[in-house]
Amino acid sequence: MFSLSEENYLKSIYHLEAIHGKGISTNSIAKKLETKASSVTDMIKKLAEKEVLVYKKYQGVSLTTLGRKEATTIVRKHRLWEVFLVDKLNFSWDEVHDVAEQLEHIKSPKLIDELDVFLGFPKMDPHGDPIPDKEGNFQKIEKRLLSTLEEHKTGICVGVNDSSSDFLKYLDKNNISLGQKIKVLSKESFDGSLTILIHSKEITISKKISNNIYIQ
Amino acid sequence: MFSLSEENYLKSIYHLEAIHGKGISTNSIAKKLETKASSVTDMIKKLAEKEVLVYKKYQGVSLTTLGRKEATTIVRKHRLWEVFLVDKLNFSWDEVHDVAEQLEHIKSPKLIDELDVFLGFPKMDPHGDPIPDKEGNFQKIEKRLLSTLEEHKTGICVGVNDSSSDFLKYLDKNNISLGQKIKVLSKESFDGSLTILIHSKEITISKKISNNIYIQ
DNA sequence: ATAATTTTTTAGATAAGACTAAATATTTTT
DNA sequence: AAAAATATTTAGTCTTATCTAAAAAATTAT
The missing domain is CATH 1.10.10.10 (Winged helix-like DNA-binding domain superfamily/Winged helix DNA-binding domain)
Structure with missing residues (x-):
């Protein structure tokens, strides 16, 4: 224990x-x-x-193998609770982290496996991160940082690299969410900032932002 | 805090x-x-x-008033989580106590109020105990111990005084559950044991048992 | 009301987990 | 390769919550 x-x-x-x-x-x-x-x-x-x-x-x-197994279980718990909070309790994706941080430490194998059933065995949490199954296995999804996408190419937002409330609220404000199509219109070589097309609107985002958005 | x-x-x-x-x-x-x-x-x-x-x-x-308010909130959390475990996650009433004991310490007002909404504002937990609302108010239900019921009288089980897994399993084994009609057939004055009619079956229970069952 | 018993408090110790400051390794620079 | 900078560990302290043993207060019995 x-x-x-x-x-x-x-x-x-x-x-x-x-x-x-x-x-x-x-x-x-x-x-x-x-x-x-x-x-x-x-x-x-x-x-x-x-x-x-x-x-x-x-x-x-x-x-060690034992340590990785233990850590995977904690990650599984964290992400399942996040799904619960968003899907069932009307939390938004920027509100779940701190609460899940507490809930992940509840000790009860039955609790977490029944929660998994109740939620319909979700494969992803609200930030696009994979949820390990009971055995600790999860699918590794192909993804790359938005900052690596070439000019004039298009990608689909599949995850974020930072789950802080501040960052997620910024994304909300700019209509960036999972599943959203993003086209890079131009790249500023000086500071790495990108002008992107999202929801048929043009916006410019800093390198720091594009370094925290995963696309496919 | x-x-x-x-x-x-x-x-x-x-x-x-x-x-x-x-x-x-x-x-x-x-x-x-x-x-x-x-x-x-x-x-x-x-x-x-x-x-x-x-x-x-x-x-x-x-x-103090402050202390009672704080305690009521913890009780509210404990009981709401118990309802969640039984209604949504297939826990039986003898399995919920230890897990709820952990969950009651999670700190997030939004979590508990949304849980309340999600569960449909339940008034009772799985053991028949009242759930305080957001303001800390709850209805006090009339109830008495089964051990005080007179011979040949009938009552309805509305709660238990002991939520230990052992006791609740004993009740399950004897088909005693909330809402169940119980008729006292006879009372042994020597040791206070009762012979009761439940589910049209006669069983004899000790004083210790009847002292932990509430009826109405 | 005095003795015996029970309850409650004090004093001092312990364990977990964190911290500061100092010492020791390691790495990087020159 | 020595000096400087960085990283890591050790030693000792602090806080929270617990414990044991002993002292003090309150209660009960004689």
Whole structure:
């Protein structure tokens, strides 16, 4: 059984491994969890004893199979709760994160599997992220950043890279949502900003924005 | 904002006040929470500083209006989640308590009010206990213990006094559920056991059982 | 009303998890 | 390859919530 804190470490390391591969540094974990590197060292030692990750002084950490399984379960719970909040309780996609962050720590295998049934085994959460099934498997969808799309080409928004309320509200304001067609009209080479066509309206978005939108 | 531990103290004191009135003893709180009296003293001081209860050394404690409001909210959350688990996720009434005990601590006013809407503003939880509304009001239902019913009289089961899985499973096994008609055929004066008619079947139940069933 | 018992509080200790500051490794720069 | 900069770990402290053991107050019994 893992504490709330341990679960949050596992989840963060899992997400960091998805981006950077094995060998996650103490500092990057500290940044992600908004804590201090010294706290991370302490916790890492504890988690290594529980055999959910491998740790060698001054080298990064890597999840074991056991650790990855545990982390996947937490991610599954988080994303299923997000679907519940949006589909059943009228939450918008920018309101779900903080609540799901709490709900993901509820311990009850029956709860989460019945929730999955109740929701109709959804494959995606409201931000386009895949939901692992009971066994921890999920489909990896093809996607690329909007910022990599060439001029005059069109893509369909399939996900976001940042689930903060601020960013999602910005997207809402500009009518950018999942399934939305986006055409790149022009690219400014100086700052990487894009002028795009969305809902037959032209808008210009910064590189930072286009770096957080996934298309297909 | 209250910690998980503080919330559990508030809830226990609230339930104890409902039975014994104001002035709850350190020891009774300790028993209810399965902790030590010394721990209770510590926590009581803390809660008194937060003005959710009144505490005077060597005298019991009483909730303030603020404290009662906070406790009512926790009870509301607990009971709404129980309804959700039974109505939507196929839990039986003996499986909900432990999970609801976790869910009641999730912090999000929107979550609980939307859940209330989603469930259709239920007035009762699966054990027949009333659910406080958004303002903290709930209807107090008339009820008495089955053990107080006279011989040859009939009542309808409207609640239970113990929500432990063991007790509820016993009731299931004997076809005793909410709304069920129960007729007392005879009362054994020696040990208080009752022979009752339920579902046109005669069964004998101990005093301890009849002391945990509410009828109307 | 005094003794015995029970209840409650105090004092001091412990564990989890976080922090600061200092020490030690490692990496990067020059 | 030494110096500078960065990253990581260690050592010691703090907070929250708990515990045990002992002291103090209140209650009950004689």
